[in-house]
Amino acid sequence: MQVKRVGVVGCGLMGSGIAQVAALAGCEVIAREVTLELAQKGLARIHGSLAKLVEKGRLKAEEADAARARLKPTTSLADLKDCDLVVEAIVEDLDQKKRLFAELGKLCKRETILASNTSSFPIGEMADASGRPERFVGLHFFNPVPLMKLVEVIQGRKTLPDVVAAARSFGEACGKTPILAKDTPGFVVNRLLVPLLHEAVLMVERGDATFKDVDAGLELGCGHPMGPIKLLDYVGLDTTLSILEGWHARFPSEPAFKPSELLKRMVKEGKLGRKSGRGFYEWEGDKVKG
Ligand code: CAA
Numbered sequence: 498m499q500v501k502r503v504g505v506v507g508c509g510l511m512g513s514g515i516a517q518v519a520a521l522a523g524c525e526v527i528a529r530e531v532t533l534e535l536a537q538k539g540l541a542r543i544h545g546s547l548a549k550l551v552e553k554g555r556l557k558a559e560e561a562d563a564a565r566a567r568l569k570p571t572t573s574l575a576d577l578k579d580c581d582l583v584v585e586a587i588v589e590d591l592d593q594k595k596r597l598f599a600e601l602g603k604l605c606k607r608e609t610i611l612a613s614n615t616s617s618f619p620i621g622e623m624a625d626a627s628g629r630p631e632r633f634v635g636l637h638f639f640n641p642v643p644l645m646k647l648v649e650v651i652q653g654r655k656t657l658p659d660v661v662a663a664a665r666s667f668g669e670a671c672g673k674t675p676i677l678a679k680d681t682p683g684f685v686v687n688r689l690l691v692p693l694l695h696e697a698v699l700m701v702e703r704g705d706a707t708f709k710d711v712d713a714g715l716e717l718g719c720g721h722p723m724g725p726i727k728l729l730d731y732v733g734l735d736t737t738l739s740i741l742e743g744w745h746a747r748f749p750s751e752p753a754f755k756p757s758e759l760l761k762r763m764v765k766e767g768k769l770g771r772k773s774g775r776g777f778y779e780w781e782g783d784k785v786k787g
């Protein structure tokens with residue numbers, strides 16, 4: 498099955514990136530947000546990214562124009578009913594995702610593949626909630642989507658092999674290298690990465706080192722492009738906390754998943770990282786201030 502029409506639900510950091518790479522791959526894209534204002538904000542992020550790619554000579558102006566023309570914002574879920582593939586990228590909240598998939602399962606045409614970009618939740622649970630688990634797959638893109646070259650494809654227990662194949666082909670059409678992961682907590686990348694980010698926060702909380710020194714440690718000592726605290730800001734403290742809370746609820750005896758008090762406090766104070774302009778660092782758009 499060739500994916501030509503794509504629905505993206507949620508047009509925040511990740512949804513806007515997924516909509517962008519799908520449009521660049523030649524798909525018609527319908528991006529659903531809860532308000533038109535948020536949908537327009539997502540589109541503005543896409544336009545900014547496309548302009549940057551053109552400015553850097555990585556994309557032709559005509560290709561960017563064609564991608565822009567393929568993108569349509571909406572607030573109506575029903576507009577996604579004829580899509581070949583719907584990728585969900587709403588907030589990391591399992592109940593909200595399950596409710597959304599139950600609705601999508603009812604309204605989408607029979608052939609539609611439903612996919613979640615979840616960072617951490619079980620694909621199988623969302624697949625069952627959708628009522629069409631055989632046509633459900635995990636499609637986990639990485640942030641920033643226009644630049645990161647990986648997509649994890651997660652096969653649920655009931656996912657049909659041709660659905661996995663279609664998801665892989667879609668990922669490749671979007672310019673990504675797919676890896677196949679099992680439906681385990683955090684799949685491949687986040688099972689390794691999220692405990693690293695969390696341990697960095699715990700170090701700062703204990704006063705072992707300043708957050709800037711923790712980052713300098715991994716940037717200069719291990720060649721990471723961003724230290725773990727900067728990356729946490731980049732990903733979103735709220736998203737990371739939701740991941741940890743979900744794992745902690747499912748695996749209460751695993752100490753590494755018990756969310757740090759500092760992380761909880763910062764989220765409560767609205768210090769979400771890049772998306773709110775303030776986390777551990779202060780941000781101006783995509784850059785750390787100063
Ligand atoms: N769209 C288009 N271009 C962009 C862009 C975007 N969204 N963001 C940055 N760029 C461009 C910049 O203009 C710049 O272009 P030039 O190299 O031509 O000058 C280039 O990309 C590099 O950007 P910066 O100068 O801002 O900074 P950088 O050199 O540090 O690169 C980065 C940015 C690619 C994000 C790099 O820092 C990096 O790889 N960081 C780690 C990201 C990472 O680990 N992501 C995974 C997060 S975890 C996840 O996604 C999973 C989950 O479920 C939580």
Ligand code: NAD
Nearest residue numbers: 507509510511512529530531586587588589615616640732
């Ligand atoms: P975000 O907060 O930037 O965006 C989420 C968007 O979803 C918001 O704009 C919100 O208005 C919208 N939304 C909420 N409910 C909706 C609904 N019912 N219909 C339509 N839109 C709705 O979050 P994000 O960072 O883009 O994360 C989205 C998903 O991607 C999460 O599951 C997250 O775990 C995952 N993810 C995040 C990253 C990252 O680095 N931030 C990386 C990979 C995967």
